[in-house]
Amino acid sequence: MAETPTAQTASLEGIEGELLAAVAKAPDLNALEEVRVAALGKKGRVSELMQTLGRMAPEERKSFGQAVNQLKERVGEALDAKRETLGRAALSARLAAERADVTLPVREGPLADGRTHPVSQVADEITEIFADMGFSIAEGPDIETDFNNFTALNIPPEHPARQDHDTFYFAEGPDGTRPVLRTHTSPVQIRTMLQKKPPLRIIAPGRVYRSDSDQTHTPMFHQVEGLAIDEETHLGHLKWVLEEFCKAFFEVPQVKMRFRASHFPFTEPSMEVDIGYAKVGDEIRIGEGDQWLEILGCGMVHPNVLKNVGLDPTRYQGFAFGLGIDRIAMLKYGMPDLRAFFSADLRWLKHYGFPSYAVPTLAGGLGQ
Numbered sequence: 001m002a003e004t005p006t007a008q009t010a011s012l013e014g015i016e017g018e019l020l021a022a023v024a025k026a027p028d029l030n031a032l033e034e035v036r037v038a039a040l041g042k043k044g045r046v047s048e049l050m051q052t053l054g055r056m057a058p059e060e061r062k063s064f065g066q067a068v069n070q071l072k073e074r075v076g077e078a079l080d081a082k083r084e085t086l087g088r089a090a091l092s093a094r095l096a097a098e099r100a101d102v103t104l105p106v107r108e109g110p111l112a113d114g115r116t117h118p119v120s121q122v123a124d125e126i127t128e129i130f131a132d133m134g135f136s137i138a139e140g141p142d143i144e145t146d147f148n149n150f151t152a153l154n155i156p157p158e159h160p161a162r163q164d165h166d167t168f169y170f171a172e173g174p175d176g177t178r179p180v181l182r183t184h185t186s187p188v189q190i191r192t193m194l195q196k197k198p199p200l201r202i203i204a205p206g207r208v209y210r211s212d213s214d215q216t217h218t219p220m221f222h223q224v225e226g227l228a229i230d231e232e233t234h235l236g237h238l239k240w241v242l243e244e245f246c247k248a249f250f251e252v253p254q255v256k257m258r259f260r261a262s263h264f265p266f267t268e269p270s271m272e273v274d275i276g277y278a279k280v281g282d283e284i285r286i287g288e289g290d291q292w293l294e295i296l297g298c299g300m301v302h303p304n305v306l307k308n309v310g311l312d313p314t315r316y317q318g319f320a321f322g323l324g325i326d327r328i329a330m331l332k333y334g335m336p337d338l339r340a341f342f343s344a345d346l347r348w349l350k351h352y353g354f355p356s357y358a359v360p361t362l363a364g365g366l367g368q
Contacts, residue, residue, distance in 0.1 A: 012049070012067050012068065012071055015045055015049070015071070016071050016074065016075070018045075019035070019039045019045065019075050019078075020074070020075065020078050022035045022038070022039070023035055023039075023075070023078045023079055023082050024078075024082070026082060026086070028086060028090070029083065029086050029087065029090060032079065032082055032083060032086060035079070036079050039075050039079075040072065040075065040076065040079075046068065046071060046072050046075065049068045049071075050065075050068055052064075053065055053068075111356060111357075112355065112356075114355075114356050115349050115350055115353025115354060115355070115356070116353055116354040116355070116356055116358065117341075117349065117353060118329045118333060118335065118341070118352050118353065118354070119222050119325055119326060119329060119341060121329075121353075121354045121358070121360065122325050122328060122329040122332070123205050123222065123224070123325055124359070124360050125249060125360040126203070126205065126224050126245075126249065126325065126328075127203070127205065128360050128361060128362060129244075129245055129248045129249060129362065130203045130226065130245070132248075132362055133201075133241060133244065133245075134201055135201045135202060135203045135226060135228075136201065136202050136203075137202070137203060137204075137205070138188050138189075138191075138192045138202040138203070138204045139188060139204065139206060140182075140185070140187055140188035140191050140204065140206070141182075142181060142182060142206070142207055142209070143170070143179050143180070143181060143182070144179065144180055144181075144182040144187045145177065145179060145180075145187075146177050146178060146179075146180060147177075148187035148190045148191060149180050149182050149183060149184075149186075149187050150162055150180075151308070152187075152190045152305065152308040152309065153186050153187075153190065153265060153266040153305060153308075154265045154266050154302050154304040154305050154308070155265045155266070156265070159265065161183060164211075165211060166183075166210060166211055166212075167180055167181070167183055167209075167210065167211065168180065168181040168209050168210075168211060168219075169181075181208075181209035182208055182209065183208055183209065183210050184208050184223060184225065184322060185204040185205065185206045185208060185223050185224065185225045185322070186204075186225055186266060186320075186322070188202075188204035188206070188225070189202070189204060189225060189227045189320065190305075190308075190309060192204075192227070193227075193229065193306075193309040193310075193311065194309050194310070198229045198230050198231070198311070198316050198318075199228075199229065199230035199231075200227060200228065200229040200230070200318070201227070201228045201229075202226070202227050203224055203225065203226045203227075204224065204225045204226075204227070205222070205223070205224040205325065206222070206223065206224075207220055207221070207222055208220070208221060208222070208223045218326075218338055218339060218341070218342060220342070221324060221325075221326045221338070222324065222325035222326050223322060223323070223324055223325060224322070224323060224325055225320065225321065225322040225323075226241070226319075226320060226321045226322070227301070227318065227319075227320045228241075228318045228319055228320075229301065229306075229311070229316055229317070229318035230316065230317075230318060231315060231316060231317070233317060233318045233319060234300075234317070235269075235300060235319070237319065238298060238299075238300070238319035238321070239257070239259065241319075241321075242257065242273060242296070242298065242321060243255065243257055246275055246286075246295075247287075248362065249328070249332070250286040250287065250332060252286055252287035253287070254287055255275055255276070255286060255287045256275065256276030256287065257273060257274065257275055257276075258273070258274040258275075258276070258292055259271045259272075259273055259274075260272045260273075260274065262297060262299075264297060264299055265302070266299075266301070266302050266305050266320065267298070267299025267300055267301060267302055267319075267320055268299065268300060268302045268303070269299055269300060270297065270298070270299035271297070271298055271299055272294055272296075272297055273294070273295055273296050273297070273298060273321075274292040274293060274294050274295070275287075275292070275293055275295055276288070276289060276290065276291065276292060276293075277289055277291055277292075277293050278290075278291060279291065282334070283334070284331065284334070286331075293331070295323060295327075295328060295331070296321055296322060296323035297321065297322055297323075298319065298320065298321035298322070299319065299320065299321075300317065300318070300319050300320075301317065301318045301319065301320050326338055326341055329341075333352060335352060
């Protein structure tokens with residue numbers, strides 16, 4: 001027997017009272033969600049009431065449907081109000097429980113975390129020292145002509161440095177010559193002398209390439225070479241420049257130097273330069289002790305080199321020197337293996353690298 005409209009209304013009022021009471025008693029947002037599902041979900045109390053509409057007469061269906069919709073709206077409003085109340089309470093509880101110590105220091109960020117590679121740092125140190133002596137920086141391409149890399153520098157065709165086992169060559173060009181990855185930065189000196197007239201005073205830092213690899217050699221490394229050309233420069237000037245450089249670079253008041261006779265095709269006379277040091281434990285102290293360490297090669301520019309660039313060797317003379325940036329960095333900062341310079345190991349860089357703001361200056365100190 002179907003319920004009368006009066007009985008149906010009473011039933012809806014009872015259901016509404018139950019649902020509103022459940023909403024009011026919900027202690028938190030999770031419990032309130034459970035009440036919502038039980039009331040308005042697909043299988044909830046209100047949905048079940050809507051499903052009975054199909055069994056009613058048309059006139060009953062209209063009035064009962066309106067009553068159920070009104071019930072749904074009132075329950076929904078009660079749910080929204082309770083949700084807002086519980087949300088504010090949850091936020092207040094969270095704010096009361098959580099604390100942020102605003103006195104903690106701010107994280108320094110990428111500018112402080114980043115590191116300058118030791119090769120770049122040492123190159124800047126060397127540049128700073130020679131710039132103070134009046135040397136300018138000259139640059140040239142990594143891929144050179146055979147003339148600039150060998151012939152102009154008085155290196156004969158049979159010299160070992162010209163052999164494939166020691167040098168990286170490119171394919172032969174239409175003119176029969178083979179471009180080469182420069183084996184030193186001396187070609188920059190040739191380019192400078194061909195483009196400018198003396199007096200000249202330059203340094204040429206950059207990458208160079210040789211077919212060699214072990215603990216103290218890599219196929220690509222960094223070198224800086226210096227050149228001074230005028231009408232009065234002599235060997236005494238060369239010795240003074242190198243002595244002042246070593247004192248400034250190693251930041252010592254005095255340094256012992258030894259010039260040993262050697263041979264380079266592009267200088268005459270040619271010399272290897274040693275500096276005195278003492279080893280205390282694992283530390284190398286420059287300027288102390290009686291041990292010797294080779295650091296660079298140098299000499300007076302060979303007359304044939306001057307002729308090859310169109311300068312009169314009876315009028316002009318000068319000196320040249322060259323040293324490995326990577327090796328001198330190893331010596332100054334105690335790095336044991338040259339291969340680690342190019343391993344892209346972030347741990348190594350964080351240990352040996354320099355802060356980005358540590359710009360070397362003679363006044364402020366080079367190795368900051």
